[in-house]
Amino acid sequence: MGKMKPTRINMNAPDATCPAHAQADHPRIPKEKIGVLLANLGTPDATDYWSMRRYLNEFLSDSRVIDYPKWKWQPILQGIVLTFRPSKSGAAYRSIWNEEANESPLMTITKDQTRAISKQLKSKYGDNVMVDFCMRYGNPSTKSKVANMVAQGCTKILFFPLYPQYAGATIATANDQFFRALMEENWQPASRTVPPYFDEPAYIDALAASVESAYADAARKPDILICSYHGLPERYLKEGGDPYHCQCHKTTRLLKERLGWDDTQIMTTFQSKFGPEDWLQPYTVEEVARQAKAGNKSIAVCAPAFSADCIETLEEINEEIKESFEEAGGENFLYIPCLNDDPAHIDALVHVIEKNLAGWV
Incomplete structure (x- = not known):
C-alpha cells in the first residue's frame, strides 16, 4: 500500500484548541472551517525567458489543453515551441504588466476579487468560512492552497473555477488539479466543485x-x-x-x-x-x-x-x-473590460458560492 503524505494540521493556529471531552494531552487543533477556494488559469511569475518557459511548459504540457499523444507533442513543445514562444509571450506580458505590484493583471485582479468575496462572506459567516485563491498553472499552486486550508482546519472545501462556461481545457483541468491535491492529504476534507454559471x-x-x-x-x-x-x-x-x-x-x-x-x-x-x-x-x-x-x-x-x-x-x-x-x-x-472586481460581479459570484454551500452553512 502506498504511503500517504501526512496531513499538516497547524496546531499553532490562533483558534487552535483541544477538542471537547478530549484528554488533557490531546494536541490542539484549529477550529473547523469551510474553505472556498477560487481558481483561475494562471500567470508567469515574471516576464523573462525562463519564467515564461516554466509557465508555458506547465500549461502546454496539460493533456486537457493539448491532447496530442505525448510522444508526438513533447518533442515539438520542448524543441520548437519552448525555444521561441517564451520570448514572444514575455514581450506580450510586458506590454500589460502591473509594474507597481510586479505581477500580471490577472494576479492583481484575482487578489482583488478574493478580498471582496472574503469580505462579504466574513460579514455573514464570520471566521467559519475561509476564502483563498489558487492558479491551475504557476503560483500560487492548487496543491499549496489545499494543503494550507487543511492545515488551517478546513474540513470542507468548495472549489470554484472562475470560468462562466464549461470546457475540458478550463473547468475540468482545474478540477483535475484540485482532486490531485486532495490525493496528497491523509485527512481529506469533504469537497464540492462549482458548476458553470453562465446562465445565472x-x-x-x-x-x-x-x-x-x-x-x-x-x-x-x-x-x-x-x-x-x-x-x-x-x-x-x-x-x-x-x-x-x-x-x-x-x-x-x-x-x-x-x-x-x-x-x-x-x-x-x-x-x-x-x-x-x-x-x-x-x-x-x-x-x-x-x-x-x-x-x-x-x-x-x-x-x-x-x-x-x-x-x-x-x-x-x-x-x-x-x-x-x-x-x-x-x-x-x-x-469593454471583464467584470473583474465590479461590485455587481462580486455579488453574482457570492450568490453562486452561497448556492453551492447549501447544507454546509
Whole structure:
C-alpha cells in the first residue's frame, strides 16, 4: 500500500484548541472551517525567458489543453515551441504588466476579487468560512492552497473555477488539479466543485450592466457588439462533446435578451487560435476586419468567457484584434473590460458560492 503524505494540521493556529471531552494531552487543533477556494488559469511569475518557459511548459504540457499523444507533442513543445514562444509571450506580458505590484493583471485582479468575496462572506459567516485563491498553472499552486486550508482546519472545501462556461481545457483541468491535491492529504476534507454559471441571472445582469455603462460613455455608439470567447479546436466539440460552444452561444443569447437587442446588434466569435487545425469559428481577428469592410466602422468587443482581464483580453483583444479592425478600415474600437472586481460581479459570484454551500452553512 502506498504511503500517504501526512496531513499538516497547524496546531499553532490562533483558534487552535483541544477538542471537547478530549484528554488533557490531546494536541490542539484549529477550529473547523469551510474553505472556498477560487481558481483561475494562471500567470508567469515574471516576464523573462525562463519564467515564461516554466509557465508555458506547465500549461502546454496539460493533456486537457493539448491532447496530442505525448510522444508526438513533447518533442515539438520542448524543441520548437519552448525555444521561441517564451520570448514572444514575455514581450506580450510586458506590454500589460502591473509594474507597481510586479505581477500580471490577472494576479492583481484575482487578489482583488478574493478580498471582496472574503469580505462579504466574513460579514455573514464570520471566521467559519475561509476564502483563498489558487492558479491551475504557476503560483500560487492548487496543491499549496489545499494543503494550507487543511492545515488551517478546513474540513470542507468548495472549489470554484472562475470560468462562466464549461470546457475540458478550463473547468475540468482545474478540477483535475484540485482532486490531485486532495490525493496528497491523509485527512481529506469533504469537497464540492462549482458548476458553470453562465446562465445565472445575476451574472447576466452584471454583464449587461457593464455593456450598458460602456455604451453610455462611448463617444460614438458601436454598430455591433462582438462577444469574443476563448477558442477551442473544433474537434473537441465534434468528437468529445464538449459543451463549451453551446454555452458560449447561450451566454450571448441571454445577454442579447437582457439588453433587449436583436440579432443585428450582437454576435459570437472565438479568439486565441493555436496550431494548424480548425478551431471554433468565426475567428474574432477575422470577423472584426470583415465588419469594418462591411461598413460597421464602430464596434465594441467584450469577453464573457473571462472572469478577469488577462493577456488574452488586454493584449490580444485590445492590441492585436483592434489592429486588425483598424487596418481593415475600422474607425472606433471599444473594448469593454471583464467584470473583474465590479461590485455587481462580486455579488453574482457570492450568490453562486452561497448556492453551492447549501447544507454546509
